[in-house]
Amino acid sequence: MSRRFNRRKFLVYGSASLGATFFLKACASNTPGDTAATPGADSSPAADASPAATPAAATTSGDTIKVGILHSLSGTMAISEKSVVDAEQLAIEEINAAGGVLGKKIEAIVEDGASNWDTFREKATKLIDQDKVAVVFGCWTSASRKNVKPVFESKDHMLWYPVQYEGQECSKNIFYTGAAPNQQIEPSVDWLLQNKGKEFFLVGSDYVFPRTANTIIKAQLEAKGGKVVGEDYLPLGNTEVTPIITKIKQALPNGGVIYNTLNGDSNVAFFKQLQGAGLTVDKYPTMSVSIAEEEVKAIGVEYLKGHYAAWNYFMTVDTPANKKFVEAFQKKYGKERVTNDPMEAAYIAVYLWKQAAEKAKTVELAKVRAAAYGETLDAPEGKVTVAPNHHISKTVRIGQVRDDGLFNIVFATPEPVAPVPWNQFVKETKGFACDWSDPKKGEKYKA
Amino acid sequence: MLTGLLDGLFNGISIGAVLLISALGLAIVFGLMGVINMAHGELMMLGAYTTFVVQNGFKKIGGVGFELYIFVALVLAFLITAAVGLLLERGVIRYLYGRPLETLLATWGVSLILQQFVRSLNWVLVIGLVLFSLLFFGGQWILNQRTSFGRVRNWIVAVLLLLSAGVSFAVGKFLGDTYKLAVTQPWFGAQNVDVTAPSWLRGGLPLGNFQLPYARVFIIVLTVVCVLGVYQFLQRSVWGLRIRAVTQNRSMSACLGIPTQQVDAITFAIGSGLAGVAGCAISFLGSVGPNTGQNYIVDTFMVVVVGGVGNLLGTIVASLAIGTVNYLIGSGTLALLLSAVKPLADFFTFFATTSMAKVMVFALIIAFLQYKPAGIFPQKGRGVEL
Numbered sequence: 025m026s027r028r029f030n031r032r033k034f035l036v037y038g039s040a041s042l043g044a045t046f047f048l049k050a051c052a053s054n055t056p057g058d059t060a061a062t063p064g065a066d067s068s069p070a071a072d073a074s075p076a077a078t079p080a081a082a083t084t085s086g087d088t089i090k091v092g093i094l095h096s097l098s099g100t101m102a103i104s105e106k107s108v109v110d111a112e113q114l115a116i117e118e119i120n121a122a123g124g125v126l127g128k129k130i131e132a133i134v135e136d137g138a139s140n141w142d143t144f145r146e147k148a149t150k151l152i153d154q155d156k157v158a159v160v161f162g163c164w165t166s167a168s169r170k171n172v173k174p175v176f177e178s179k180d181h182m183l184w185y186p187v188q189y190e191g192q193e194c195s196k197n198i199f200y201t202g203a204a205p206n207q208q209i210e211p212s213v214d215w216l217l218q219n220k221g222k223e224f225f226l227v228g229s230d231y232v233f234p235r236t237a238n239t240i241i242k243a244q245l246e247a248k249g250g251k252v253v254g255e256d257y258l259p260l261g262n263t264e265v266t267p268i269i270t271k272i273k274q275a276l277p278n279g280g281v282i283y284n285t286l287n288g289d290s291n292v293a294f295f296k297q298l299q300g301a302g303l304t305v306d307k308y309p310t311m312s313v314s315i316a317e318e319e320v321k322a323i324g325v326e327y328l329k330g331h332y333a334a335w336n337y338f339m340t341v342d343t344p345a346n347k348k349f350v351e352a353f354q355k356k357y358g359k360e361r362v363t364n365d366p367m368e369a370a371y372i373a374v375y376l377w378k379q380a381a382e383k384a385k386t387v388e389l390a391k392v393r394a395a396a397y398g399e400t401l402d403a404p405e406g407k408v409t410v411a412p413n414h415h416i417s418k419t420v421r422i423g424q425v426r427d428d429g430l431f432n433i434v435f436a437t438p439e440p441v442a443p444v445p446w447n448q449f450v451k452e453t454k455g456f457a458c459d460w461s462d463p464k465k466g467e468k469y470k471a
Numbered sequence: 472m473l474t475g476l477l478d479g480l481f482n483g484i485s486i487g488a489v490l491l492i493s494a495l496g497l498a499i500v501f502g503l504m505g506v507i508n509m510a511h512g513e514l515m516m517l518g519a520y521t522t523f524v525v526q527n528g529f530k531k532i533g534g535v536g537f538e539l540y541i542f543v544a545l546v547l548a549f550l551i552t553a554a555v556g557l558l559l560e561r562g563v564i565r566y567l568y569g570r571p572l573e574t575l576l577a578t579w580g581v582s583l584i585l586q587q588f589v590r591s592l593n594w595v596l597v598i599g600l601v602l603f604s605l606l607f608f609g610g611q612w613i614l615n616q617r618t619s620f621g622r623v624r625n626w627i628v629a630v631l632l633l634l635s636a637g638v639s640f641a642v643g644k645f646l647g648d649t650y651k652l653a654v655t656q657p658w659f660g661a662q663n664v665d666v667t668a669p670s671w672l673r674g675g676l677p678l679g680n681f682q683l684p685y686a687r688v689f690i691i692v693l694t695v696v697c698v699l700g701v702y703q704f705l706q707r708s709v710w711g712l713r714i715r716a717v718t719q720n721r722s723m724s725a726c727l728g729i730p731t732q733q734v735d736a737i738t739f740a741i742g743s744g745l746a747g748v749a750g751c752a753i754s755f756l757g758s759v760g761p762n763t764g765q766n767y768i769v770d771t772f773m774v775v776v777v778g779g780v781g782n783l784l785g786t787i788v789a790s791l792a793i794g795t796v797n798y799l800i801g802s803g804t805l806a807l808l809l810s811a812v813k814p815l816a817d818f819f820t821f822f823a824t825t826s827m828a829k830v831m832v833f834a835l836i837i838a839f840l841q842y843k844p845a846g847i848f849p850q851k852g853r854g855v856e857l
Binding site: 032039044256259263267270273291300302318322 | 482625686802
């Protein structure tokens with residue numbers, strides 16, 4: 025057989041690969057990833073409101089305000105981030121239907137970060153320099169946020185970040201609408217101490233968020249008379265949890281609290297095997313910080329019934345604003361869809377930015393930033409206020425998984441909790457605070 | 472002390488059983504055939520998805536029928552993954568025998584394709600694929616009936632490829648535009664799906680102060696059944712004899728009239744089918760999603776390599792040994808047992824977290840392979856070429 029690559033072969037293979045490319049493209053253009061970029065194309069009343077991701081419109085029209093949406097629509101994080109994009113698109117569509125911002129319609133430019141932190145940086149630069157957007161809503165993982173942070177800071181631009189995170193950050197150019205640690209973890213530990221027991225076992229995935237969270241929990245328990253009887257970390261994606269369950273049984277033979285900061289696939293394995301090993305919810309209640317309505321659906325209600333989760337928002341929150349939000353969301357995306365905390369935080373981020381822009385009467389970055397401080401909104405989760413430290417005050421809630429996979433809210437703080445980005449339990453940042461309304465104070469000052 | 476020992480033994484065996492059942496198919500494919508199949512994990516993932524589909528089907532029936540769905544799921548998972556494996560062997564791997572590096576890369580590519588396939592599987596994709604295969608392969612078959620076009624054959628194939636790709640593209644596009652979400656909505660999506668074991672597999676059998684999880688017991692039984700089945704098949708059946716013959720000496724077997732190509736196809740299909748059964752089993756313990764297979768692939772290769780390539784007994788011993796060691800170190804049992812000897816206890820306490828236990832196990836394996844490079848039971852004789 026001749027190994028020579030002659031002209032005929034070249035033509036044959038060339039046309040074959042061309043054909044294959046077309047074919048794959050045909051499939052790709054119908055995959056959910058792309059429809060996600062332009063939802064609304066399928067629901068006719070929304071069609072005019074979402075010219076998303078159409079660059080032609082972006083360059084020609086002068087009576088719109090361009091905003092960037094930067095999330096992963098492909099790769100591992102697409103699971104979570106796609107629904108956040110849905111929520112942001114919904115908010116933009118609602119604002120446009122009500123007349124837009126400063127008399128102009130908002131035009132969303134959706135970029136895919138592809139679960140790759142370098143891509144996030146490139147796309148952020150592109151949105152700012154090329155599309156000249158007024159603001160960017162985006163990111164999920166701390167890694168992606170840390171990667172785009174220098175971009176937003178060097179260009180003095182603005183990012184709204186919608187996910188609960190580990191704190192220890194307070195950038196001038198980022199607004200954080202998810203929970204700071206003191207708005208999720210600390211109240212839940214207090215609640216567990218009062219209601220469920222003093223002995224804690226900490227389980228987490230082996231990366232920055234769970235380890236930081238557990239440092240906080242340990243310091244807090246020490247200060248308040250609780251006790252950590254053991255802790256263990258699973259590598260991301262690990263699904264063999266038998267050794268951990270044995271350790272829990274050894275450390276807590278008569279029952280106790282399990283504080284769970286696992287992320288992703290490990291959660292499924294953990295709860296499935298927890299039940300098999302006979303660690304039932306009445307003796308071993310579990311508090312999770314990364315299991316929301318969507319995750320419950322993926323793990324299976326049977327395994328999670330009765331366990332607890334701490335968030336600022338649950339789909340079952342009883343406020344008029346939430347009723348409206350859930351109704352509008354399900355109308356647009358389908359009855360079987362659920363809403364969760366990061367989606368709500370992303371949804372209100374758009375509204376908060378709109379309010380700030382209207383108060384400032386411009387979309388100019390510095391003025392919007394100054395105008396944002398003190399802005400309040402009747403959000404689905406209750407009243408929220410933007411603090412000068414770029415985080416927002418939020419109500420903290422604890423929910424218990426019920427039969428239909430939603431949460432029964434068993435506790436809520438009476439007032440919204442003010443955000444504390446710098447951790448007061450960790451030695452290095454104890455006593456520090458952040459205030460961007462006063463140029464002398466800034467990112468980190470000794471309070 | 473006794474219950475502690477029993478507990479340790481049972482847990483070690485149950486971790487080992489999960490390793491063994493996921494490695495069993497690979498032991499055949501990699502061990503007997505020498506094919507480095509990086510898509511083994513994805514075949515398990517397909518088995519898990521089959522379980523999910525069967526479960527949803529049986530949910531509609533409800534009642535006692537639902538409780539028994541896993542037996543249907545096991546059989547279907549075996550058949551479907553075996554079929555996919557057969558397709559993979561006929562379509563890709565048979566062109567790459569004797570070229571391990573290319574096999575490795577090709578099967579890795581296949582694994583990525585399979586992952587994305589379950590993410591974006593929808594009616595448009597299915598219809599497009601079926602139409603394309605019908606047009607392209609059907610057209611080729613019809614053309615092959617006529618033998619007169621020898622010289623221009625390649626041209627005709629190329630044109631056929633373009634035509635069928637174009638037609639299926641157009642039909643897919645048309646369907647997508649006409650029926651919108653009804654056909655473009657993915658069946659599974661990128662999100663993990665929920666496989667809930669029937670109620671008799673949830674919970675466990677209380678024994679003193681510890682509890683045997685039914686799902687674990689079920690997996691141990693299933694593993695034993697699979698191992699015995701494979702053993703019987705290889706030792707007692709005609710095809711098993713042929714497989715062993717081809718493994719030992721391919722050219723001699725061919726000379727003696729054994730259809731080696733069929734043997735290859737059947738061996739690969741059985742190995743893939745076992746991966747499907749494993750996928751069904753692990754869906755009761757872990758998550759089911761497009762990435763599920765990735766969580767198991769490293770462990771399965773580890774087991775087969777430690778056990779010794781080409782040897783089922785080695786795989787069994789290796790998986791049980793790795794499972795037990797992993798459990799003893801990771802759960803801190805070893806540190807507890809050695810608490811009398813302070814420095815040793817401290818040493819093992821340091822390794823008594825899940826991450827560090829893995830480090831320790833890998834270190835032990837590397838040390839072991841230095842001492843015995845071909846695994847626990849190295850293959851002897853003429854057939855050894857690896």
